[in-house]
Amino acid sequence: MKKIAGIIINCPNQNNLEAMTSHRSIHTVPFGGKYRLIDFPLSNFVNSGIRKIGVIGSYKYRSLTDHLGSGEDWNLSSKSNDLSILHGGKNKKIGEITRISIQDFIDNKAFFRKIAETTEHILLSNCNSIANMDVEGIFDFYLEKKADVVMVYKPNYTSDDLYKGVALEVERNGEIIKILNNSNENMDHFNLYAGMMFIKSTLLEDIMEDAEESGELDLIDVLQSNLDRLNVYGYQMEGYLKIVNSLKSYFDASMYLLDPEIQKELFYSKRKIYTKTKDNHPTKYNEKSKVKNSIIASGAHINGTVENSIVFREATIAEGVVIRNSVIMQNCTIEKNTEIVNCILDKYVKVTEGKVLKGTEDKPLLIKKDSVI
Amino acid sequence: MKKIAGIIINCPNQNNLEAMTSHRSIHTVPFGGKYRLIDFPLSNFVNSGIRKIGVIGSYKYRSLTDHLGSGEDWNLSSKSNDLSILHGGKNKKIGEITRISIQDFIDNKAFFRKIAETTEHILLSNCNSIANMDVEGIFDFYLEKKADVVMVYKPNYTSDDLYKGVALEVERNGEIIKILNNSNENMDHFNLYAGMMFIKSTLLEDIMEDAEESGELDLIDVLQSNLDRLNVYGYQMEGYLKIVNSLKSYFDASMYLLDPEIQKELFYSKRKIYTKTKDNHPTKYNEKSKVKNSIIASGAHINGTVENSIVFREATIAEGVVIRNSVIMQNCTIEKNTEIVNCILDKYVKVTEGKVLKGTEDKPLLIKKDSVI
Amino acid sequence: MTDTKCIAMLLAGGQGSRLKKLTKDNAKPGVMFGGKYRIIDFSLSNCFHSDIFTIGVLIQYKPLILGRYIGNGSSWALDKIDQGIYILPPYADKEGERWYRGTAHAVYQNIEFIDMYDPEYVLVLSGDHIYKMDYSEMLDYAEEKDADLTVSVMEVDWKDASRFGIMNVDEDNKIIEFEEKPDDPKNNMASMGIYIFRWKTLRDALLRDEKKEDSVHDFGKNIIPMMLEENRNVYAFPFEGYWRDVGTIESYYEANMDLLREREDFDLYSKKMRVYSNNINSQPHYVGLYASINNSLICDGCMIEGTVNNSILSYDVKIGKNAIVKDSIIFSNAEIEDGAVVEKTIIGENMRIKKNKRIGNMDSDEITVVG
Amino acid sequence: MTDTKCIAMLLAGGQGSRLKKLTKDNAKPGVMFGGKYRIIDFSLSNCFHSDIFTIGVLIQYKPLILGRYIGNGSSWALDKIDQGIYILPPYADKEGERWYRGTAHAVYQNIEFIDMYDPEYVLVLSGDHIYKMDYSEMLDYAEEKDADLTVSVMEVDWKDASRFGIMNVDEDNKIIEFEEKPDDPKNNMASMGIYIFRWKTLRDALLRDEKKEDSVHDFGKNIIPMMLEENRNVYAFPFEGYWRDVGTIESYYEANMDLLREREDFDLYSKKMRVYSNNINSQPHYVGLYASINNSLICDGCMIEGTVNNSILSYDVKIGKNAIVKDSIIFSNAEIEDGAVVEKTIIGENMRIKKNKRIGNMDSDEITVVG
Helix, strand or coil: CCCEEEEECCCCCHHHHHHHHCCCCHHHCEECCCEECCHHHHHHHHHCCCCCEEEECCCCCHHHHHHHCCCHHHCCCCCCCCEEEECCCCCCCCCCCCCCEHHHHHCCHHHHHHHHCCCCEEEEECCCEECCCCHHHHHHHHHHCCCCEEEEEEEEEECCCCCCCEEEEECCCCEEEEEEEHHHHCCCEEEEEEEEEEEEHHHHHHHHHHHHHHCCCEHHHHHHHCCCCCCEEEEECCCCCEECCCHHHHHHHHHHCCCHHHHHHHHCCCCCCCCCCCCCCCEEECCCCEEECEEECCCCEECCEEECCEECCCCEECCCCEEECCEECCCCEECCCCEEECEEECCCCEECCCCEEECCCCCCEEECCCCEC | CCCEEEEECCCCCHHHHHHHHCCCCHHHCEECCCEECCHHHHHHHHHCCCCCEEEECCCCCHHHHHHHCCCHHHCCCCCCCCEEEECCCCCCCCCCCCCCEHHHHHCCHHHHHHHHCCCCEEEEECCCEECCCCHHHHHHHHHHCCCCEEEEEEEEEECCCCCCCEEEEECCCCEEEEEEEHHHHCCCEEEEEEEEEEEEHHHHHHHHHHHHHHCCCEHHHHHHHCCCCCCEEEEECCCCCEECCCHHHHHHHHHHCCCHHHHHHHHCCCCCCCCCCCCCCCEEECCCCEEECEEECCCCEECCEEECCEECCCCEECCCCEEECCEECCCCEECCCCEEECEEECCCCEECCCCEEECCCCCCEEECCCCEC | CCCCCEEEEEECCCCCHHHHHHHCCCCHHHCEECCCEECHHHHHHHHHHCCCCEEEEECCECCHHHHHHHCCCHHHCCCCCCCEEEEECCEEECCEEECCCCHHHHHHCCHHHHHHHCCCEEEEEECCEEECCCHHHHHHHHHHHCCCEEEEEEECCHHHHHHCEEEEECCCCEEEEEEECCCCCCCCEEEEEEEEEEHHHHHHHHHHHHHCCCCCCCHHHHHHHHHHHCCCCEEEEECCCCEEECCCHHHHHHHHHHHHCCCCCCCCCCCCCCCCCCCCCCCCEEECCCCEEECEEECCCCEECCEEECCEECCCCEECCCCEEECCEECCCCEECCCCEEECEEECCCCEECCCCEECCCCCCCCEEEC | CCCCCEEEEEECCCCCHHHHHHHCCCCHHHCEECCCEECHHHHHHHHHHCCCCEEEEECCECCHHHHHHHCCCHHHCCCCCCCEEEEECCEEECCEEECCCCHHHHHHCCHHHHHHHCCCEEEEEECCEEECCCHHHHHHHHHHHCCCEEEEEEECCHHHHHHCEEEEECCCCEEEEEEECCCCCCCCEEEEEEEEEEHHHHHHHHHHHHHCCCCCCCHHHHHHHHHHHCCCCEEEEECCCCEEECCCHHHHHHHHHHHHCCCCCCCCCCCCCCCCCCCCCCCCEEECCCCEEECEEECCCCEECCEEECCEECCCCEECCCCEEECCEECCCCEECCCCEEECEEECCCCEECCCCEECCCCCCCCEEEC
16 A cells, blocks of 8 residues: 555534534544544554555644644654644635535645655545545555546435435446535435545646636535546445534434444454553442443543443543433543433533433533533 | 743744745744754753643644654653644734734643643743753752743843844843833843743733733733732843844854854753754765865765855755855755855755856845745 | 663563463563553653653563563653663673573673663662652652662561561661561561662672672672671661562452552552553443443453453453453453353453353452463 | 564674674674664665564674664654564573574574464564665565565676575576585575565474474574475575675675765665664764865764765764875764874774874775774
């Protein structure tokens, strides 16, 4: 995989995650007990042997640089400059759905120059697709088809929330004949673009050059209008995919993790999901703890009842607490005799003694980072 | 030095470096053959044993994250989170001279919270002061005086360029009784604030809190108006200091490096100046090379004449070239039979065969990054 | 960086045969502890927190696992330029090939290493102790006393005193006599096996000891008695707090169980002098629908469907349905299959306890070891 | 990560006594080369560029400098999770203590290490060769040929052939005969001492060789002949390009001087398969007012006031006023004082040539070594 460079794009429509993205870019939204969203695409890259990776950031870069460092936790080497954090997010918002900003590429010409000598193919990925992808399989398909572009899709996707995404019409031979914006189309079942594509690096360079002149800055649009002259193929992925771009989809994706099958696919695969390691002690359960069907990260103290929930690193759950169907992020402190149902508690939230917090499955209650309730 | 955290500020008036700061923040302006400006304050911190360091960036963060990585080249450990790259540069421009934006601190409250437990003193430094500072000596003075703030100054400074800086009036016992903006005062000799100060962390927190209410966001102004109620002392530094904040001062500072005494003080001290290491081969001189009184970094190819100049890593100087009193940055290519005098060539400049480029000592000619002449 | 005032030499040499199967393929300091840790983590983390960044690890028995575990030292933030953790094995030179023949001989063989740093003091540590200690306080003490040798000591129960090296001191804590495992101890201040030597003095002592034919080249048996005999400045540094030698299965098991007792004198959970380790990247653990976990420590990657009580589970342990684990320590990647019962047992890495099998017994005095 | 297909075992063992003073305190692969490099940089950089990220370095002679130099492997971008460079010294286990008794025995002693990765192939390298080579091409070749053993070979001058191990091959490059230093060579295809073994086959061969009392446990003398005898698939992989064994002062000196000749077959200056090394943080070098430098390689930290011609200067070398250095190699931190003349000489680390002293002679056949 030496001739591939990977780029994780800065999803422009990140604001649907409400207060979760007010202090951080969507890349670093905490997920699954110890991860950040970007860990999934980044691990997918690394697991396929890609060692030139650019991550397009935003002006809210602190949590991103803090999380990634030089990439050593993803097995990336600072010596060989495997990981670059790129400028990003200066572009204006493009419509409602996740799309790809060509301006972000143009702003990082220095990166493209650096990788030019050794790169023939570029793998683009969203930062918010939860999946454990077989990138090598996609690449083989891309080579075999002699394609200019291969877009990965999840077939027969049933949209279970407001998000509709980019839909693809795919021929039997795999060719893509139409790219649709499904927020307009309102289809029930469709082929959802999974947020990952291979593209020839020379083609992307041409597109960047054209875009500087034409001002057409959405890569999806450019591909759609050039489908006739380019070899654009769709690769049908198997397995689990969830794109996180709304509070509801975040909550759903979290709850799906409790499904042993999905857990197995994401975490027990030979392709590991990497994240920043931390020196937490093992999680301590006391005499009164009652935990069922939950994911618990290290460094936590569990003294109460936790059901169908995700508990992040260093959270403290006091005695007499009942937590159900909730996401409790890192460093939260839940004091005695509180009840928390269908909630998402961002980092460092403190819930004081005796409080009750309840959302619904359809509208989970989000508590902002650092709040004291 | 366990109870000190160091913060390198984002000098708001960086624009005086003209095209050198159009694509990068002032932190990462290349200097002295292989360094970036930030290497000096960062090495000063590290050499005194400070291991909690924040660097306030700007929206032009790519070169900064690329240069610093996790800080391993400065002996900082990613495991113990020694180095944080902080948000910065959102504040408006405050006057003409280098001052300190309190807004940048407010925007990074998460960092201050993280260091709060272990930190009692904060060392603030500009990113553009060229000096090899004895920080331990300053700290001892600060403790001995039981000071709230110690500002380091260079006594009897003669301003040799347009830059006037912050001037301090200091009593015999070291107390500072007045802080002046010398661009207004136009003094010939004065005590120049060297861009480094110790401040009690509780005091800085109070100032941040007040600033959020009052909107008074320049730390220098705040100190000036509170001189009567605070213990603010001046520490008289010895040795070489140059603040780089204009093209002229950049050029002068570069030429001063050729002075063996200044070289010795900056580079042959026990306190080393660290920078990002690179895998360059040793510099290759050919049969025709003639080099006098110059600093040459590794990875260069020298086949011509170089006098009184600074040549950065991986520059190539062809046969028949004459370079005098100039700064040739990384990856420049100087083709045959060219003449370059009193110039600053930014990275990746290519000068084609036979060209002549001349500036003057007072007005050196700056050639922008990536230019082909 | 600033001059190196003190470097550490960590004795990780011995076979540790009293830990039985736990040291079958592994040096003693490399044995897992407290779920996610290995024994050596405690000394190495102490070094980092004490600003001691140069550590030589002297090892000749089965160094593979420990060497890979230590890696570049970055786990303990000890991956510095020109400083860090250096594995120092036996080696050959022009004079020939020599194994380490005693604790002092191992340091003698690495005089060249120490001289590269030319420190004022050398801290000698054992790799099999569980404790949190800021060595910089001991170093300050050594400087204050102008001591050639400072020995860290702690009060032990009088009834145990005869199992330790006992230091008899004057009112200034100067050691006037050292008795190795005395039948009739004069006091209960026991040596913890932590020494700070003035390097100049130690270097000289090592060179002379090496030439003595009757010496076994051991710090406790030869070097310290020699220094006392020569009237060197030898001081005791009194340490208060939790400290355990985990050289036997019983002491190893008890020290693990201490973690579940939440002792105030040994707070693994506080961020103060946090114990670092080589963190494995494993997913958060999953607790199943019918699981029950009480008073236990659980690491990342575990999948628990059964009952876990008063136990410590390392990384990636699987506990099947209706399985019961009590008062036990399970090393990483082990599996307790459905319906199996494990009591008062230490289960080694990668072991598998078959369905419905019973191992160990709560009521037994013996600790079962499976490895 | 993906499965480990091939790991490397780098033989860094021998004393290298033919390099005289250069290996006084240092293993041969640790000797400086080309100014900023050490010999081992070439093999390690090759490994990185060939996607071989797991390397065991087998060493027992004076491992201190080399071990510190290799550090965490990050210099060659080999600091991976569960992969990287591992120093493998001799060790003790329950059966006792054993030194490495031959190249094959050294690998035999580390079967446990290799088994941890369970690779399909093992690449065996020497630590004293100067060359750039993409081993992944050789690995592809080995797979294509379904070879149990692939030996990298190159054409040497016929007159030199009898100094090498010579491979006689059939038209498919299958090796049918191997002659160690034949008086009357049948061809000029010499073994470069680079082997790719199928691990299963090698493991078996090592176990059997270990039991043979008459074996010296050497790859060239025992293992390869045994495999040929047993009619294994043994193939020659023809290599074209620059390759030097730098085991003697003369060959070491010549290989250094080759760098100044800008040979097309060995481009140190290109970014392709760039040679990595453990970079020292030193300031750029300074060239004084009266200095003259021609056809030379100069590293960071040097301060040059005199004349340097056709020479290689490592880090932090000082050349005084009116000093002359010609056709010489100066190791780091050495100083040539004012007026001294150094010709055709190798000056070791930290050496100081006093004022106006003369060392070496341009016209001599001998290369002077000061160290």
